[in-house]
Amino acid sequence: MSSTLLEVTRASHEEIERLERLIVKDMQNEPASSKDRLFQSHRVRDMIDTITTTTEKLIDIYEDKDNARKDEIAALGGQTATGTNVFSAFYDRLKEIREYHRKHPAARVVDANEEYEELLKEEPRIEFRGEEAFGRYLDLHELYNDYINSKFGEPIEYSAYLDVFSEPHKIPRKSKLTRQYREYLENLLEYLIYFFERTEPLQDLNRIFSKLSTDFEERWSNGMVEGWENDNGENGNVPTQHAVIDLDYYSTVEELMEVGPEMLKEALGALGLKTGGTVLQRSERLFLTKHTPVEQLDRKHFAKGSHRPEQNAAPVAPKEADNSKEIALLEAKLRKMCELLHETIVRTKENVEKKQALTYEEMEAEREEEEVQADTESDDDEQQIYNPLKLPMGWDGKPIPYWLYKLHGLGQEFKCEICGNHSYWGRRAFERHFKEWRHQHGMRCLGIPNTKNFNEITSIKEAKILWERIQERQGLNKWRPDLEEEYEDKEGNIYNKKTYTDLQRQGLI
Numbered sequence: 001m002s003s004t005l006l007e008v009t010r011a012s013h014e015e016i017e018r019l020e021r022l023i024v025k026d027m028q029n030e031p032a033s034s035k036d037r038l039f040q041s042h043r044v045r046d047m048i049d050t051i052t053t054t055t056e057k058l059i060d061i062y063e064d065k066d067n068a069r070k071d072e073i074a075a076l077g078g079q080t081a082t083g084t085n086v087f088s089a090f091y092d093r094l095k096e097i098r099e100y101h102r103k104h105p106a107a108r109v110v111d112a113n114e115e116y117e118e119l120l121k122e123e124p125r126i127e128f129r130g131e132e133a134f135g136r137y138l139d140l141h142e143l144y145n146d147y148i149n150s151k152f153g154e155p156i157e158y159s160a161y162l163d164v165f166s167e168p169h170k171i172p173r174k175s176k177l178t179r180q181y182r183e184y185l186e187n188l189l190e191y192l193i194y195f196f197e198r199t200e201p202l203q204d205l206n207r208i209f210s211k212l213s214t215d216f217e218e219r220w221s222n223g224m225v226e227g228w229e230n231d232n233g234e235n236g237n238v239p240t241q242h243a244v245i246d247l248d249y250y251s252t253v254e255e256l257m258e259v260g261p262e263m264l265k266e267a268l269g270a271l272g273l274k275t276g277g278t279v280l281q282r283s284e285r286l287f288l289t290k291h292t293p294v295e296q297l298d299r300k301h302f303a304k305g306s307h308r309p310e311q312n313a314a315p316v317a318p319k320e321a322d323n324s325k326e327i328a329l330l331e332a333k334l335r336k337m338c339e340l341l342h343e344t345i346v347r348t349k350e351n352v353e354k355k356q357a358l359t360y361e362e363m364e365a366e367r368e369e370e371e372v373q374a375d376t377e378s379d380d381d382e383q384q385i386y387n388p389l390k391l392p393m394g395w396d397g398k399p400i401p402y403w404l405y406k407l408h409g410l411g412q413e414f415k416c417e418i419c420g421n422h423s424y425w426g427r428r429a430f431e432r433h434f435k436e437w438r439h440q441h442g443m444r445c446l447g448i449p450n451t452k453n454f455n456e457i458t459s460i461k462e463a464k465i466l467w468e469r470i471q472e473r474q475g476l477n478k479w480r481p482d483l484e485e486e487y488e489d490k491e492g493n494i495y496n497k498k499t500y501t502d503l504q505r506q507g508l509i
Contacts, residue, residue: 005061005069006073009061012057012061013058015050020051022117022119023048034136038126039124042126042201043120045201136344136351137344138345140165141158143165144161147165148161151178152178159353165188169226181327182323185334189333193205195341196341208340227331247290256287257283267286268282271286272294272303273289273294273297273302273303392405408427408428410426412425412427414427414458416458418439418442419438419442448464454466483497483498487500489509
């Protein structure tokens, strides 16, 4: 039934909205452990990828390069080659729907919400090595072996390598311009990127590397790339001694042989000469270029398909400069990845140093203890509390006993109109609320003092009537000086003010 292009468009929009709601719902749940956090991140990443793919399909539909969408909209309006016939299009569509339900009488509406809700319970499959402990540690043993067995590396312990591998600028530049170092750098960077994508799937590495490349280009042009500074102040101008071997330091072929077959091969290849043969033959072939310009050498010394250069090592510089720039960019990316994984690197080093002081049995026991502890914490958090009577929670996070619930009368509801119809459960909470801020604020808004006279009064009308009566009573008991003020004459007789004044006027006092 969803064969039409418009129905596909509607279903795609619906799918995107459902996935967006699921992402929000999933991110609102706080993961109980690092494992759950990892599962949550990968679920969200998968849903984001699905949204991206669906959006790309929608863009293709809206661009309508083949005019299929336009034709379908026209067909819905009854436009045909012979003219416009709305009723014909309507009845054709009705016939198609009836035919579909006739062929599929058992067809039912499937609730898509249930299917999408299952995504929140899904545990994505994430592949980690045993040494990585589900993303807690790095496993650089293979790259460590490549480092200590290379010419640019040094024989050090694995724990020391964890401090060194993030500092490629300390390696001599002459050792960097080799294929072995470049392959090592590429493999190391590839592993770190793969590890980061598994542990932090929501991070956008493309955006990070794009910004890094922009900054790198600026620093490279200014000669400010760490480990690649030179005398000319520009990284692009690579000195000749890095492109080919400087023969001024060697006086005989035997001394040149000490350089090694690999360096000889690279120097010969850079000059376009043949790179085969023994170490002696390579040294002799390269030594010829010390006193004879390359363009004057016999054709038999050059490799097939190569051309004689116009001057010694001149054509090598641009190629070598590009190679140096690519290696420097790889180093910059490596340093950035080490910054992003700094905590993991520190944790890995601490784990390696701790394992060096443990026996195999102790390491296995510790690993099993960590797994059991993680499973226990996850089970405790995931366990649902059974509370069918909806009893209040106690200090331990569990429902209080039912007898205590009945004793305090927590099933009785008291509403206070003065408090904005707020409900209080239990007599104790109701009596206590008269001294709390909510009730005091309500009385203040009514212009009535919150005294003991108004306890148990919850109705605004009753509170106002009582306040009027109190004011009236206070009027009867008001101080009246003419009747209550007392005076005393010379004989000691006591009169009130009114009587004393009358007698005084009559001259009797």
